[in-house]
Structures are given as C-alpha cells and as structure tokens.
Amino acid sequence: MVLNAPRPTQSLKVTWEALPDDYRLPDDPVENIQQPLLAAALTDALGEAGLIQPEMLIASNFGLVATVNQKVVVKAPDWLYVPRVLPWTGEGVRRSYTPILQGDPVAIVMEFLSDEELGEYSIRPTFPYGKLFFYEQILQVPTYATFDPYSQMLEVRQLRDGAYQLQEPSAEGRFWIPELSLFLGVWYVPRLGSTIHWLRWWDSDGNLLLWSFEKAELERQRAEQEAQRAEAEKQRAEAEKQRADAAEAELARLRSRLNPPHP
16 A cells, blocks of 8 residues: 655644643543554563663654644654653653654654554545644654554555655565664564564564563573583582492402401
C-alpha cells in the first residue's frame, strides 16, 4: 500500500507550544489488545541491550503536540522515539511532548493497526488531520512504521523530499531503521504467556536483541552449565585423589612386602 498525504490546499502554520494545563487528553481504551504488549516488548529489548539513555524519550500511547493554524493537535502513537528531550521541569510527570520546544524532533513513530479501522493510514489534510498526514506533513517524522498483528504485515515509510516512501525489506524480511541503527522485523515466539507475532530488533550484524526474560534464561542456562562443569571438575578431582591415594596405599603395601620388618 503506497499512500502519500496530499498537499494541503491551505497553508499550514505550525507552531510549537506546550499543551495547556487544562487541556484534556483523550482517555480512549487501546484499539488493539496486543498494543501494550508489542510496545513494551520493543522497549524491553532496547533497554536490555543498553541502548536507552536518560535523555531519550521512548513512550507508548503518548501525546505528541503541535499547534496548527492556532488549533492544538494531539496524536498518540502506539510507540515513539525521540533521541533527546529537555529535562521535565513541570509538576507531576510528563503527560505530552511538543517537539522543538521541549527537545529534538520525533525520530520514529509506530502504529499497530486495529481490525476496525485504518486510521493509521489517514491522509485527511484538515483538522484534526489524519495520522499519516500529521506525521508526514506536520511533525515530519523521518520513520513511520505500521504493523498489523492480524495479517503480520509490517510496513516502514521513510521521509524523502517531504513525502513518505514505502521501504523494501531485506532478504530476511527486515527493515533498516537508521535512527537507531537497527533492523526491525517480525518474529513468532512465546512471550509472557502470549504466542503471537512480535516486532523484534536486530543489530547490523543480524544478531537478535534479546528481551530481558530471554537474557535472564540464557544467563541461567550458562550458570547451570558452569555449575555442572564445576561439579564435573570436582568429581574428577575427587576421583583423581582417590586414585592417587589408592596408588600410594598399593606402593606402601609393596614396600612392606619387599622390606619386611626385622624380628
């Protein structure tokens, strides 16, 4: 599916203003029951690989804010990545993010498609604007990925000359994500009781970035193998000592026979 947002018929005046304190963010339930699981798994692997830094913003279902023609527009992608944000100085926790004003532009957004609508592909060029239009024309996010957990279709669009271009996967079916220097692909495997098609990261050498429980299991297996090796070494040493003691006893017996005590 190749979609390009239409050029707006009226000019867009985009300004970067903080979300008003009294602005009510939508509290809609997630449209896809797998959305929180998919988002958490993506972040978990990055954290386990040591790729998350304090200045980054990685969030799920989190409001991105722009003011377009004096109207506040908020979209909450299922997963997002910003390389560097300014320290939060407001009260409570950060509840939204305004690019430029509060840090770097948004580098990656992902949407996980629901089975009810295709709002993730919306190119509506008028308020409140479709998601694809918002990410491409207003925020100008370099990489926009969409994933359909039902059909297992992953699509990655990258911004080229002001418009999204659908990317071709590698021979392994993965997409290069330059903002993280990682590949993104689909992997069918159980995790936390759910066996579904997950989004996974691979490094430039093709090594899979492990989830925390996978790494913990791998370390447990290594520790178990090391304990087994240590136990085998202990048993070998004990057997060697027993052989040495037996040889020494036999030698003492032979000596006593060759040199019997004098009466």
